[in-house]
Amino acid sequence: EDIVVSDVAADLDQARVTVTGLPDDPGTAAAVFGAIADGGVLVDMIIQNAGADGRAGISVTVPENDADRTVQLLKAALPDAGTAVSCEPNVGKLTVSGIGLRSHTDVGARVFRILADRQINVQLVNTSEIKVSILVTPEEAEIGCQALREEFHLTG
Amino acid sequence: EDIVVSDVAADLDQARVTVTGLPDDPGTAAAVFGAIADGGVLVDMIIQNAGADGRAGISVTVPENDADRTVQLLKAALPDAGTAVSCEPNVGKLTVSGIGLRSHTDVGARVFRILADRQINVQLVNTSEIKVSILVTPEEAEIGCQALREEFHLTG
Ligand SMILES: C[C@@H](O)[C@H](N)C(=O)O
Numbered sequence: 001e002d003i004v005v006s007d008v009a010a011d012l013d014q015a016r017v018t019v020t021g022l023p024d025d026p027g028t029a030a031a032v033f034g035a036i037a038d039g040g041v042l043v044d045m046i047i048q049n050a051g052a053d054g055r056a057g058i059s060v061t062v063p064e065n066d067a068d069r070t071v072q073l074l075k076a077a078l079p080d081a082g083t084a085v086s087c088e089p090n091v092g093k094l095t096v097s098g099i100g101l102r103s104h105t106d107v108g109a110r111v112f113r114i115l116a117d118r119q120i121n122v123q124l125v126n127t128s129e130i131k132v133s134i135l136v137t138p139e140e141a142e143i144g145c146q147a148l149r150e151e152f153h154l155t156g
Numbered sequence: 157e158d159i160v161v162s163d164v165a166a167d168l169d170q171a172r173v174t175v176t177g178l179p180d181d182p183g184t185a186a187a188v189f190g191a192i193a194d195g196g197v198l199v200d201m202i203i204q205n206a207g208a209d210g211r212a213g214i215s216v217t218v219p220e221n222d223a224d225r226t227v228q229l230l231k232a233a234l235p236d237a238g239t240a241v242s243c244e245p246n247v248g249k250l251t252v253s254g255i256g257l258r259s260h261t262d263v264g265a266r267v268f269r270i271l272a273d274r275q276i277n278v279q280l281v282n283t284s285e286i287k288v289s290i291l292v293t294p295e296e297a298e299i300g301c302q303a304l305r306e307e308f309h310l311t312g
């Protein structure tokens with residue numbers, strides 16, 4: 001019954017860099033990722049949510065050691081004064097994977113409920129078919145990982 | 157050399173539902189996904205970017221036929237007057253997959269450059285290790301899919 005989730009993992013060595021106020025026009029994302037690629041930084045997660053009032057935000061996660069360089073690369077590539085770069089130098093990434101995320105409506109809700117019950121604030125969410133990744137603090141990632149492994153009977 | 161990308165696909169039957177102005181506090185995501193799960197709607201993508209001023213936005217993609225129901229479920233579950241639900245009833249999802257996304261800094265930049273060269277606006281982005289999903293209009297998804305398959309020599 002609980003094979004719906006097969007693994008829960010915590011990655012504690014990432015940083016989040018966010019660019020807000022980007023012009024929501026064709027070519028902006030190409031400029032942002034061109035700058036990061038030219039600098040040789042390997043990004044892990046890329047997140048852009050729907051924009052508003054012609055502006056949008058893009059976040060990336062990178063290895064902690066690349067955070068400052070990514071911030072510099074982006075600041076040098078920003079199109080205009082309306083954009084800003086911010087950095088959370090130390091985040092924890094929780095990744096929950098399993099076929100249940102695809103086929104059971106309640107697995108996602110259970111994941112967020114477990115974190116809420118421990119007063120863990122969800123900073124960012126990113127999914128693919130059978131995986132959901134959630135950014136929290138590194139301490140919360142360890143607590144959340146343990147709690148989620150117990151919820152889905154993965155401990156031991 | 158171009159085995160870095162193994163597939164490009166377009167899904168034209170999705171809708172995007174976005175909730176903005178959510179309190180960025182523990183428990184909010186659990187309430188949002190609890191409401192969707194109680195309604196029996198299967199979400200495909202979940203995206204939350206970093207919040208600002210104590211508020212955050214969450215987008216989900218659902219089958220087109222579930223768009224109205226998802227909007228109703230979310231409107232009934234919203235915590236306060238500062239939140240709002242919007243819906244894009246017909247989006248196209250482009251998914252590019254391959255090991256190169258993990259190991260080559262320039263594959264992501266190439267993907268966004270190809271779309272920019274065709275004046276395609278990136279509405280939303282979501283990644284996992286070896287996949288990037290990009291929301292555009294359905295017409296742009298068909299054009300983008302063709303162009304990306306050519307760029308990475310996948311055309312049959
Ligand atoms: C914000 C950015 O993604 C923009 N919409 C683009 O297409 O490049």
Ligand SMILES: C[C@@H](O)[C@H](N)C(=O)O
Binds near residue numbers: 120121179
């Ligand atoms: C916005 C929402 O994700 C909130 N931060 C939560 O933890 O539930």
